[in-house]
Amino acid sequence: MSDLLIKNARPIGGELADIRIENGRIAAIGSSLAAEGVPVEDAGGRIAIPGLVDAHTHLDKSLLGYPWYKNEVGPRLIDKIDNERKVKRDYGLDAHVQSMRQSLQSVGYGTTLIRTHVDIDTDQGLIALEGVMETRRQLTRVVEIEIVAFPQSGLIRRPGTAELIDRSMAMGADLVGGLDPCGMDRDPKGHLDTIFAIAEKHGKGIDIHLHEGGELGAFSMDMTFERIRAHGMQGKVAVSHAFCLGAPDWNMTQGLIDTCTELDVPILTTAPPSREVPSLKRLRAAGVRFGAGVDGFRDTWGPYGNGDMLERAMLLGMKNNLRRDDELALALDVCTTGGAVAMDRTRHALEVGGRGDIVLVEGETLGEAIVTHAPRKLVVTAGNIVARDGKSLRERP
Amino acid sequence: MSDLLIKNARPIGGELADIRIENGRIAAIGSSLAAEGVPVEDAGGRIAIPGLVDAHTHLDKSLLGYPWYKNEVGPRLIDKIDNERKVKRDYGLDAHVQSMRQSLQSVGYGTTLIRTHVDIDTDQGLIALEGVMETRRQLTRVVEIEIVAFPQSGLIRRPGTAELIDRSMAMGADLVGGLDPCGMDRDPKGHLDTIFAIAEKHGKGIDIHLHEGGELGAFSMDMTFERIRAHGMQGKVAVSHAFCLGAPDWNMTQGLIDTCTELDVPILTTAPPSREVPSLKRLRAAGVRFGAGVDGFRDTWGPYGNGDMLERAMLLGMKNNLRRDDELALALDVCTTGGAVAMDRTRHALEVGGRGDIVLVEGETLGEAIVTHAPRKLVVTAGNIVARDGKSLRERP
Numbered sequence: 155m156s157d158l159l160i161k162n163a164r165p166i167g168g169e170l171a172d173i174r175i176e177n178g179r180i181a182a183i184g185s186s187l188a189a190e191g192v193p194v195e196d197a198g199g200r201i202a203i204p205g206l207v208d209a210h211t212h213l214d215k216s217l218l219g220y221p222w223y224k225n226e227v228g229p230r231l232i233d234k235i236d237n238e239r240k241v242k243r244d245y246g247l248d249a250h251v252q253s254m255r256q257s258l259q260s261v262g263y264g265t266t267l268i269r270t271h272v273d274i275d276t277d278q279g280l281i282a283l284e285g286v287m288e289t290r291r292q293l294t295r296v297v298e299i300e301i302v303a304f305p306q307s308g309l310i311r312r313p314g315t316a317e318l319i320d321r322s323m324a325m326g327a328d329l330v331g332g333l334d335p336c337g338m339d340r341d342p343k344g345h346l347d348t349i350f351a352i353a354e355k356h357g358k359g360i361d362i363h364l365h366e367g368g369e370l371g372a373f374s375m376d377m378t379f380e381r382i383r384a385h386g387m388q389g390k391v392a393v394s395h396a397f398c399l400g401a402p403d404w405n406m407t408q409g410l411i412d413t414c415t416e417l418d419v420p421i422l423t424t425a426p427p428s429r430e431v432p433s434l435k436r437l438r439a440a441g442v443r444f445g446a447g448v449d450g451f452r453d454t455w456g457p458y459g460n461g462d463m464l465e466r467a468m469l470l471g472m473k474n475n476l477r478r479d480d481e482l483a484l485a486l487d488v489c490t491t492g493g494a495v496a497m498d499r500t501r502h503a504l505e506v507g508g509r510g511d512i513v514l515v516e517g518e519t520l521g522e523a524i525v526t527h528a529p530r531k532l533v534v535t536a537g538n539i540v541a542r543d544g545k546s547l548r549e550r551p
Numbered sequence: 552m553s554d555l556l557i558k559n560a561r562p563i564g565g566e567l568a569d570i571r572i573e574n575g576r577i578a579a580i581g582s583s584l585a586a587e588g589v590p591v592e593d594a595g596g597r598i599a600i601p602g603l604v605d606a607h608t609h610l611d612k613s614l615l616g617y618p619w620y621k622n623e624v625g626p627r628l629i630d631k632i633d634n635e636r637k638v639k640r641d642y643g644l645d646a647h648v649q650s651m652r653q654s655l656q657s658v659g660y661g662t663t664l665i666r667t668h669v670d671i672d673t674d675q676g677l678i679a680l681e682g683v684m685e686t687r688r689q690l691t692r693v694v695e696i697e698i699v700a701f702p703q704s705g706l707i708r709r710p711g712t713a714e715l716i717d718r719s720m721a722m723g724a725d726l727v728g729g730l731d732p733c734g735m736d737r738d739p740k741g742h743l744d745t746i747f748a749i750a751e752k753h754g755k756g757i758d759i760h761l762h763e764g765g766e767l768g769a770f771s772m773d774m775t776f777e778r779i780r781a782h783g784m785q786g787k788v789a790v791s792h793a794f795c796l797g798a799p800d801w802n803m804t805q806g807l808i809d810t811c812t813e814l815d816v817p818i819l820t821t822a823p824p825s826r827e828v829p830s831l832k833r834l835r836a837a838g839v840r841f842g843a844g845v846d847g848f849r850d851t852w853g854p855y856g857n858g859d860m861l862e863r864a865m866l867l868g869m870k871n872n873l874r875r876d877d878e879l880a881l882a883l884d885v886c887t888t889g890g891a892v893a894m895d896r897t898r899h900a901l902e903v904g905g906r907g908d909i910v911l912v913e914g915e916t917l918g919e920a921i922v923t924h925a926p927r928k929l930v931v932t933a934g935n936i937v938a939r940d941g942k943s944l945r946e947r948p
Contacts, residue, residue, distance in 0.1 A: 427824035458869055
């Protein structure tokens with residue numbers, strides 16, 4: 155929690171201003187603010203935005219630092235899941251090292267808050283969780299990391315997994331994860347009852363991966379809604395992906411969206427071009443909290459991505475057919491303040507009293523910054539300078 | 552048409568080899584080829600790919616070189632079209648300067664063959680065509696440019712446009728353009744009869760922008776097929792976008808795809824994340840010629856894009872959910888040789904006898920080259936070096 159004065163910045167693309175951070179929070183935004191012995195950075199007229207927020211990723215599984223992974227995986231979901239467990243064993247993949255690599259790469263791109271899903275399964279037990287927790291500890295002053303204990307290989311189909319998730323929560327994971335209650339576990343009641351019970355026991359929230367499309371996804375969401383009501387967990391249960399909200403049936407999807415509003419269910423997207431996805435503008439209009447993430451990248455699942463949430467804002471914009479400058483600003487908000495709000499952080503914003511997380515980006519306008527996503531000049535986390543010119547100051551292992 | 556020896560390259564990601572170009576064509580690919588007085592370039596082990604092919608763009612309308620265009624355009628297609636004509640007048644946009652800027656930017660990214668649609672309308676007449684033809688003349692040895700005379704503002708709805716298209720063909724445009732026969736001109740019969748008549752008169756091909764989705768697009772394609780048969784224009788009529796081929800109704804789309812195969816109708820995509828698009832693998836399996844392009848970018852239509860066909864290969868892969876390395880190679884083929892084949896160029900390939908268009912890209916594998924799309928080390932057009940380290944040797948105006 156440090157002090158810093160950033161001079162000659164353009165907050166959110168507006169007029170030139172100085173930004174003073176005191177004790178890690180924004181104390182003042184205005185012209186010609188006095189330096190008074192604090193470190194000073196000159197933004198050179200660059201646009202300042204809040205720290206980027208990656209609300210959905212997998213820090214434990216990228217293959218960053220390894221030679222290119224030749225992907226010859228079969229077409230089914232279970233092919234990919236089984237293959238990943240095998241590759242982890244074959245490589246002896248160290249979740250701490252990999253999560254350090256990815257986190258610091260993301261910090262270089264300006265991300266200051268991450269929600270990561272960490273694989274918990276009966277093959278590897280809690281070792282990935284321990285590795286990511288060590289990364290979180292080492293990067294306390296660099297990037298905030300929130301951990302979801304995630305049953306990637308299934309919960310009901312692999313007995314013992316629920317107990318591991320339960321232990322994960324006791325160890326310090328922040329949220330209980332879920333995954334395709336129908337498609338993966340073939341037992342939506344068993345899956346959802348189990349994760350809600352663990353969450354209630356530990357007084358924690360839930361974040362469910364829901365890839366199920368159309369009516370199947372709608373069914374799983376409905377079963378989730380029933381349990382949110384029964385457990386009084388309004389505002390505590392997020393759904394990631396939620397492809398079913400992008401289905402063409404307007405009446406079905408509007409019913410689901412209205413219930414997300416009523417039960418305060420945040421939706422987290424990665425905006426994959428190949429799938430139907432929740433509409434940014436539609437969810438915003440309904441008042442649904444909405445964030446975005448880079449998802450896993452350079453892993454056994456697929457080759458795309460790099461951790462850059464400014465590039466993700468572009469993909470989110472392209473997927474949602476956003477073309478106007480005011481629409482691009484909306485995409486950026488989802489990738490900064492909006493994502494933080496979806497993660498229950500209320501003061502992650504470029505405003506007095508807001509968290510001192512600032513990124514200086516290149517471009518004449520916010521739109522240009524998003525479209526070109528050039529290397530970030532400066533990244534500040536709670537007043538600490540953590541990256542310059544696209545590189546985190548701390549070296550990657 | 553020059554000679555060049557490229558040493559230590561990895562053709563299409565394979566084993567190290569030298570590539571000798573003589574008189575603009577690939578004369579030999581092998582180990583330790585003799586230099587014999589020709590210029591030599593050392594690829595340093597980089598991957599060599601054929602020249603990238605941008606099979607669908609709009610060279611006359613980017614705003615490259617201007618300050619950021621603040622987009623506040625209305626939501627309808629006609630809002631965008633009317634706005635664009637107004638901005639062109641307000642800016643005094645020079646199609647020659649803009650097409651030089653875009654072409655040379657694309658050359659920096661490794662594009663050696665471009666099909667561009669040039670606006671022909673009753674406001675500006677043939678001035679954009681003249682400008683792009685001048686660019687084509689000046690860049691003869693740098694990049695091959697094929698011109699479609701394109702009725703962006705409508706053909707039937709703006710009397711006099713057909714006559715301008717007719718004159719465009721006499722001036723040297725390569726293909727007759729069409730645009731949404733139902734949605735734009737509200738007269739599919741009139742629109743299609745007119746463009747087929749002009750094409751037949753000049754003995755030229757056709758390339759139709761078809762944004763119409765679902766059943767409407769299917770209807771316009773059917774009407775196009777009828778005229779291909781009637782005029783005996785098999786293999787001479789391409790359809791750009793063809794969003795209707797991505798509609799969910801399998802039977803409807805398969806009927807259209809089978810007819811594309813039968814009548815040899817190439818399909819050209821820009822793989823927009825926000826729309827249903829033709830499936831790469833499905834069209835390839837059906838034997839349909841299939842190319843890709845960057846579409847317009849940084850113009851009054853929208854902010855995204857930069858002219859990079861290697862980035863487009865990534866977007867094509869993401870849109871088509873291609874994850875395996877063999878699938879990524881397919882995406883790259885569409886953006887190189889496949890696109891050229893769709894444009895009737897049969898020897899645009901990295902093979903003996905092929906055109907000496909070579910790009911050296913960064914990456915351990917083809918997949919990494921696509922995913923990272925780092926600046927191109929070297930770009931060669933018919934044996935001439937035209938770009939180094941991401942920049943065309945000829946300066947942009």
